[in-house]
Amino acid sequence: MELTDEEKQILCAVRDSFEIPEGAYNFRVNGKSIGRKSTDMIEVNPKQEKSGLNIVIKPGTKNESVHIPVVISESGLKEVVYNDFYIGDNAEVTIVAGCGIYNCGGQNSVHDGVHRFYIGKNARIKYIEKHYGFGPGHGSKILNPVTEVYLDENSEATLELEQIKGVDSTIRKTIANVGNNCKITVNERLLTHGRQSAKSSYSVKLLGVNAKADVISRSVARDYSKQTFNLAITGENKCFGHSECDAIIMNSATVKATPTLNAKIKDAELIHEAAIGKIASEQLIKLMSLGLDEREAESCIINGFLK
């Protein structure tokens, strides 16, 4: 694969390496696949009718991964990509996505990624998605991910969703339908700075008996950035749902969090916790008393919080 230094930088940010991974993969650069591989257990096929992939993970697949990073380095490129994952019964797989935009021009670059996961019985997935932007251009770097997760009996999904830095605007939607004895865990980490804006919404429906959800969002809003969170959990059966929204707010940033818990029967146990605030001065002083200067202490707190 011929990649520019900026494209390599994006890949390193969103998946720690620009090298081709082991297992199945599809590398998408500026709207085109520049490398794709299926394995015996994981089929990666392009969609015929629209842009995106059908990824079929065969029943019983164990200890395999699929990497589908997206890189945009062409200023002004706008794309909508649909990736559908069909995870067979009893499969256990790690899916590494992530998208980065390098914008050196004056036009907005946009990637809207719609990922749908159909998770079979007793299957387990771990989905890692990192978003990153950089570049000297005036054009915005815009990423709008939609993640839909449909869990069949006894299955489990862990989602690690992270916006590292440099994304000017994002509207993130996460939807989950959780079946009998299924569990979804979401860890979202979000950093905004400058005049960036981020809107993140969750709609988690606990449909099955003993369905569980644990949605944890931690964010840092700096400078003049704006963040909005809407977290909704609906319990339609005997279930347990927990959501937590913590934000550190700095400078002139704003953060708005709106939780909604909707228990449709008495056996639905739903909890929400939220805390928005600046870095406590005692936290800075504690770290300064260990020898860090104020800037190092602040950075340590933010990095730890977003870890």
Add this chain to the structure above:
Amino acid sequence: MLELQNVSFSVKDNPKMILNDFSYAFPESGLVAITGPNGSGKSTLAQLLMGVKTPTKGRIILNKVDITKKTVTERARLGVAFSFQQPVKIKGITVFELIDIALGGGNDPKEVGSYLKMVGLNPDQYLLREISSGLSGGEMKRIEIASVLARNTRISIFDEPEAGIDLWSFSALKNVFKKIKRNNPDNLIIIISHQEKILEITDEILVLESGKIIKHGKPEKILSFLKER
């Protein structure tokens, strides 16, 4: 070595002096306790030594250097460590990371864990835990003390180390101080405390009242003075 010269402290718009023309030269080494009733100025004195507060008047001298206006970081780097009365919780920072920072960074878990053992905590159970609401007050207090021990500075200040810990931990805490004193005979340890059991293991006690020293001396003398009051 560490000296307060005519230090006064009051808060804005309140004429009451929390510390009033306070002068004292700490010994080079040993265990010194500062005690006194609530509102006597003990914790303010600790915060002035740490650099969180600046005296309204007077000077603080450390090794012949005027540190009155030096920041918390500068004082920490000059060899002053401080244990908070209320340990601070920080989401996302693990016990390992906190103590590793105190040690200067880049340490392995075994080295970091050795400081937890000193305060009676099992490293395997604590190193990876966040210093946040998942830990009890007693656990937080022991971790706080471990972070100060890890700094191994010439001067350590403990603000009410006994606050918020159970009886068993208190007994263990007393032994920790005895051990620090034994293993670091050249270091100065300053403890702000009300507890007789802590006061009796010190080398010298200062009794504060209304922002002034009303008595100081060896524990035997001061403890009987306190009992008579």
